Amino acid sequence: MKRLNRSYFPGSERVPVIRALDRVTAAPVYAAISSPHFHAAAMDGFAVKALDTFGAGPDRPIRFQVGANAWPVNTGRLVPEAANAVIMIEDVHFISEEIFEVERAVVPWQHVRRVGEDFVASEMILPAHRRITAYDQGALLAGGISAVEVVEQPSVTLIPTGTELVPVESLGRRAPAPGETIEFNTVMLASLVERVGGRAIRTEIVEDTFDSIRAAIKEAAQSDAHLVVVNAGSSAGSEDYAAAAIRDLGEVLVHGVAMMPGKPTILGIVDEKPVIGNPGYPVSAVLSFELFGLPTLELMLGLPHRSRPTIPVRSARKIPSKLGREEFFRVKLGRVGDRVVAAPLPRGAGSITTLTKADGIIRIGPLVEGVDMGAEVNVELLRDPLDIERTVVIIGSHDLTLDVLADELGSRGLFLSSSHVGSLGGLLALKNRTSHLATSHLLDVETGEYNWSYIRRYIPEIPVKVIRCVSREQGFIVPKGNPKGIKGFEDLIRDDVTFINRQSGAGTRVLLDYHLDRLGIDRSRIKGYELEEYTHTAVAAGVLSGVADVGMGVLAAAKALDLDFAPVATEEYELVIPEEFFADEKIQALLEVLRSDRFKRRVAELGGYGVENTGMEVTPRPMSR
């Protein structure tokens, strides 16, 4: 059986210390000179022989003559050989230009940094396998070391495969055609390699055939690469070719790991070098490489594996997972009260923004069947823990103004984590203490009042304040030019019309159902009623891409995608804030943003929003009867 050959691991090279930041020492480094390497004054004053001061006192001052038995020195300068102590300038009394008196004896080596005070020539300054810091550069130079032996940067060849792929370099020249996928996995992997201290080489895109993939792997394994990574396109075909090619050239050790995403990972050896077959979906590609590729590079660098720091959190929702495989959930984090809560992001391995938006990753092991809502679980942090303390957690109804809010909070150093589970879900999150505030637009059709009756019904025990965010136009989102001529709810049951819906619990769904009931329209006759989306934008995207002919949502979503819109109602979109969080400085900053002209102007530019009452508190109407 062929195995890894450590002689193919990176060797070492000599680099100037001034360019050695973040490199890894290949061997211990010993001081060439002591630090300091001469007896140096630690104060400004006069260097003297300590013995000459013995017997001095306030009534028996001893005289010194500059140049004869006393020499002026500044901090850091050489103490003359004849001297072994420094008297501070403040402690001498000049009698004449050249003569001064001292009234107190000094001990030998007072105010002198003696040779080797920090370290002595031949002492070890840095151990082997140390990632060199800014401080280390200083210590090396202090020790007279101008160049240092470091581990050569491991070189990683990244081979993108997939006939549907087009190179990132083509971007900016033309938009990718339908069916063409921009190859960016190797860009991400290259950055991960770079961050850990390796060098990445991205090859040309290789087409999905056994022969071309085999040839690319062979060439890479015979080059001076220390690690070869074949990054399958999203097509399963190329993964199969990769495994077959590795088997043909060497040995496949592992094909398929019990992780999700990342299952199709291949670990193999070709020409005694490690070869990784990486899955094609971007999230899978990254997570698999972090799990198998980065530790390989750390091993080559002689560094211990750096796992991410973890903290305990509470899950804001139930997270189901399958037995028999380790699942990786990307989550948003925020501190709510005395605990950090984790809101899971979508699972799709194709959704790279689930990583860009994630604050952490929850791993659920193969022997565990998911995590209950509110259960404690460890999360691996992707961000600075302080950012989590600076995050406002919103759970509730989706609106496009939340993006503006996030952006404005960002310029104040705060972050927004918003999960879109609908208005009712938002109120329930407050009940479960998993968010700082809910966004909601639940209309009580009896009274025409928003939110208060639902608050009284669902979270009567939680004292809250309600703040108006925006009033917004809801209506039908239709393709440009409204080709099917949709004007009212009656059109939704037409044979030639497909609808796209919002999930139950969403205020927009409540609004739709209210009107359907009012008009006596049978829901089961609406084609697509069961096709549910979680945001206004997703509904608009469904219309844009031809999935549906019409959906319900806000004007801004239609406008953003250049679609047409037929208004149905104007409604109030509000923030429901528990009183316990109201004084929190993050919430106060959010309200400040909300009340700013800048925010209102940006929101108005989105279209379909009223900002007259934005930021105002809304109190419940007096109960009639």
Added chain:
Amino acid sequence: MKRLNRSYFPGSERVPVIRALDRVTAAPVYAAISSPHFHAAAMDGFAVKALDTFGAGPDRPIRFQVGANAWPVNTGRLVPEAANAVIMIEDVHFISEEIFEVERAVVPWQHVRRVGEDFVASEMILPAHRRITAYDQGALLAGGISAVEVVEQPSVTLIPTGTELVPVESLGRRAPAPGETIEFNTVMLASLVERVGGRAIRTEIVEDTFDSIRAAIKEAAQSDAHLVVVNAGSSAGSEDYAAAAIRDLGEVLVHGVAMMPGKPTILGIVDEKPVIGNPGYPVSAVLSFELFGLPTLELMLGLPHRSRPTIPVRSARKIPSKLGREEFFRVKLGRVGDRVVAAPLPRGAGSITTLTKADGIIRIGPLVEGVDMGAEVNVELLRDPLDIERTVVIIGSHDLTLDVLADELGSRGLFLSSSHVGSLGGLLALKNRTSHLATSHLLDVETGEYNWSYIRRYIPEIPVKVIRCVSREQGFIVPKGNPKGIKGFEDLIRDDVTFINRQSGAGTRVLLDYHLDRLGIDRSRIKGYELEEYTHTAVAAGVLSGVADVGMGVLAAAKALDLDFAPVATEEYELVIPEEFFADEKIQALLEVLRSDRFKRRVAELGGYGVENTGMEVTPRPMSR
């Protein structure tokens, strides 16, 4: 009054996404295309119209013809316009080459990643002020963004001043002469600038005169630098010139801050640009720049200030500090039992290795007078918290073999924190549970046995094991050729001989005092008896540099500095390990190292060490009488 001009802050520039890692977005980035931007198969199989499958069942299969109403698709590929669902390859039953049956209806959009599933064209991919990660690069490219507007890197001009300074570039050509100091502060500052995302320019060394310092600051302020840093030499003179020059050119806002080290910091403005006058001692230079320079750069980049993560620790010793100023103590950290303990490193601002060795920094505020031993205090981490869990904490007697031990543990991914407080101090640290083990060589002169009688006397309540580390030769360390002809303890009281001592509690000091008492030698007659050092190496360095004519220590220390040695005694240097830590895997790894041939060979090479019994357990002799 002149103030900062924000229009001199960094602007923005457009960079290719593939080179944008770690840059900071200057504005929100919106998707140019949706992701995916076409309906893509999420599985390998056949694309069909969902409607065509309606009514299918096990007893009522529906037939499809490839190319007519079904099209083969691989994961990630385009779903033809005529289709709106994908049937997995596993779920079709081929009747002939071109005909297959399905036995189950599929819903529209099954196994299809619809356009915009991750995000829709026009949606925000990244907010402003975001440091771009590897994942972010992927998301940008997925959104069709090939170049991104980022904040220009702030440019920092670093001006080293000090006539005693020589450039690092001169190193390697010649050793610095006495009185010459290698200028490395700006190298460290440049690396700190680089780490936070700025660009640093190190100017030539400027001599210590008002005119040349003024001219250098003026030139830098008028250049395109965004921040100017004058790094004083260690001479106080240059600091004074820096303040005067800044005042002459602009305004000094702050001169002197209540911090230690770092007191002489100057903050000023010249030509509406920030100018920092940095103190000269390397530790002061770094700490002051981290406190004032880095936040300035973060502000310019539009990033929130990243303070270091902190954890609560227990102080292994009393740390005295002065009221009225904030003191920064560098500490070693390690987990001992259920708490992390902090052992303070030396305070000297000239000792750069107090930063390279530090695991963290304890700040003691101006209103607090030090920290008691065992008190809880917060520490700012300089290292990965996991490293702390991997650290063996040794407190006790110094020996050069500890460096070898540290190096060997390092190649196993473990770290060693050793504090040298003498053998007795080591036993007391065990009592206080601030270390995993003590190093000790305390001879009971009555019995000739090492350590056990002291263990019984000082830590009777702690069950320990004693492991032999090395036997070593103690003796007189004297200059090469032994010019003063020192042969025995009687020579120490000669008029022409100066001694250098170890601190009380050190085993070597106990050995010295034992022999002085035995011979009836009056300690007060030994010149230099009161000059105490904490390590063998420091004693040897004192002899090498002429501070003393003789000191007591181990042969290896003399050999390391090429000094001569007159042996006095052979003694046993042992590890005292509480039984509660004995099974700890770090301790077991340490014992494995100790017992390895490699360790013994390396120790033997140091000279003066016996390794016959290295790694063996030493049990107490049966009590006689």
